[in-house]
Amino acid sequence: GVQVPGEVVPVTGRQLPSIRLILNNGPIEVDRSRSNFDRITRSRFVVSSADIGNDYTVICEVADRPKAAAFMEAAFRVGPACGINIGSSGTIIELTSGRAESYINAINNTNSRIVVCIMATDSKDKYDAIKKHCCIQRPIPSQVILKRTLSNPARMLSVVTKIVMQMNAKMGGELWGVHIPMQKVMYVGIDTYHDSGSARSVGGIVASMNNSLTKFYHRTTWQPSRQELISQMDVVMTDLLRMFKEKNTDYPDRILVFRDGVGDGQLLAVKEIEIRSIK
Incomplete structure (x- = not known):
């Protein structure tokens, strides 16, 4: 006995104002139609940078050393351009095994301020073990990357930009603010x-x-x-x-x-x- 109208009923709604982000080089209105931050992540935009420099360690399996080196080179290209202090001469630790225990042992043996772990496969158990260790047993900011994420040269800089931004935020840097x-x-x-x-x-x-x-x-x-x-x-x-x-x-x-x-x-x-x- 229920009848459903064939037409949509128009209602008057509230339209929220555009979001204003506070960047290092001044405020900017977010373009709702694009719904991304591509044009923002340029020209030293970050409010403040963490002092990463070369004090970071990339941990990977032996076969993935070229990807670790490529990551550091890309990080040095995009980081300073965004206003993030990161160098190209971080430490690389090579693992002969991709087990979680190998990553954890490498993390215990580094004195860097942040670690970047490149994993060959998408293993939730391994990811959880690394994150738990970095949060509880060996408190240190960590970034976990899948090897395939760094496998497309055409998207390398875009991907590494987002990773470096996360590293900066995890170490206390400010990417942007909002108008309060x-x-x-x-x-x-x-x-x-x-x-x-x-x-x-x-x-x-x-x-x-x-x-x-x-x-x-x-x-x-x-x-x-x-x-x-x-x-x-x-x-x-x-x-x-x-x-x-x-x-x-x-x-x-x-x-x-x-x-x-x-x-x-x-x-x-x-x-x-x-x-x-x-x-």
Whole structure:
């Protein structure tokens, strides 16, 4: 008994303004029709560069050394052109085996500030093992690349540009910012991670440290298992404010908190415990 109209009903909607990106050489309006950043990634556009230089290591199998060398040469061509400080003389470590353990041993034996791993095959287990090791056992920024990604000479510079941009961001460099109307605001995000196999949960709190929202500071707290509320919020917020003042010589005028992970039944508890602790 349901009848569906044959014509689409027109409605009046809100049209959002164009996004303005803040680059090193001034603001730019994003072209929505193109939906890409090709014309932006030129002419030393990055807001700030991490000091990568030649202090990076490329890890690959012996047969892929030419691709590692080609990557470093391309990185030196595109990086400085974008305003990113990266050289062409990073270290190359050759592996006789493509196992995850070989990559991990090589990572342990390097003193570079960032590692680039070129994998011959698309192995999720190997990728996960490398990333887990670089996040937990040997904290170091890492970039994992598939060999086939570097196999097309016609797209080499375009691909390496995107990789170098990721390396810069992971090491604290600022690629671009967005126009934020309100100034001197500290934006805070809060969530809690629960692992069914662990006796404890982890609370994560991250806060913006500048007006363009390109610098952040974070803290983590241990919680009793399945506890959603952050029990040490007063200590954490004090540390966030201390760091904000250290970076900006003054405290923020406003604090906007984005709280994830709580249901409607926990809102009162958040108000009575977390918000009170923040105040």
